[in-house]
Amino acid sequence: MARSDVFSRQRWSEKTDNFGHDVHVLAVDDSLIDRKVIERLLKITSCKVTAVDSGIRALQYLGLEKNSVGFDGLKIDMIITDYCMPGMTGYELLKKIKGSSTFREVPVVIMSSENVLARIDRCLEEGAEDFIVKPVKLSDVKRLKHYMFGEDKISNEKQETNKRKLSEISSESDISEPDFSASPSPSPPTSISDSSTESLSSSPSLDSSTSSSSPASPQSSTPLSPPCSPSLLTSPTRRLKMTNLELD
């Protein structure tokens, strides 16, 4: 049983990788841990990730620094950067990017642990696409990817097919259910309140998005030996079902 579960999950990750073309994101954060987490969040949403630890390195990578050797054909679809960094802050990096001719069209997202309205306003005024309050969640990244690249690069039909295919494969992993329903409004100005209300309303059970996005989820097809699955722990609804089984 466990073997087939692993197989089906592998097939799923192959499918999402063929989303048309891979979105390439440049992630900038001085914290090693935050870099690892954001990298994982982006990879799970099928993005190609380049992670650097400072604004200077980001500019070097983009070829915007004096000594850097920029190469033509570098395609960056989105830049996500921490605000508080030693040396160059995310805000300063944002200004440099928006001031460049090559990358000014690239959407820049700012992350910050401080929910300061003045800071948010300043970043948006400078041209930031969005502002995410840390800690960054999977729903934040999915929402970003969806409203930035959902309509443009991926056709809606393809989204639907993948959605159906994903719900066919057993709903063991919460990641397999695309979170499109969790973001009520795609427009950037309101997205800040979305992300903050999301973080406010999300409880440890993380149940709202999972239950709404797969109403026809094949809970009945769940293998009877679920204890073998490591992702069992991750689904609170599954945990409840397990305790029910225990009581039987």
Add this chain to the structure above:
Amino acid sequence: MLGLQSYRLLAEMNRLLALLFHQGVLDEQFLQLLQLRDESSPNFVSEVVNMYFNESEKLLRSLRALSVDRQHWEYTKVGLHLNQLMGSSSSIGANRIRNVCIAFRAASEQNNRPGCLRALDVLEHEFCYLKNKLHEFFLIEQQRVLAAGIRYPDPMQQHPN
């Protein structure tokens, strides 16, 4: 039968998690991290957690070293270390540690030395507790993976007559 053992271990893990949630030691961000595992990155959470412990240990040692100087309390350096610790604690869901950092930072901003020293004591204690509990969690998980992975050889296959 081994499936049952694996199930029991899973229940133990869930119990431990529930306890840590109830105590406010962990918050939903930890659950979020658990969701990011898959068969391509099965050790993602333990890797991040180990990174966090290594980094935090160094920060705590620096904070302790800074607190020894009776004359001169370097509030700027303390602030920098605290921000780093706060950020990474928040990113992995170490809720209580993050809250103590917030209190510590407030005491530091008010030049409240005794308050800072108290906060540092609590931080070290909280860190030890979290480290022990998460080690326990991953140990049980290792055992569970082993228990789930063992297969009895099929008697029919062994004697194909």
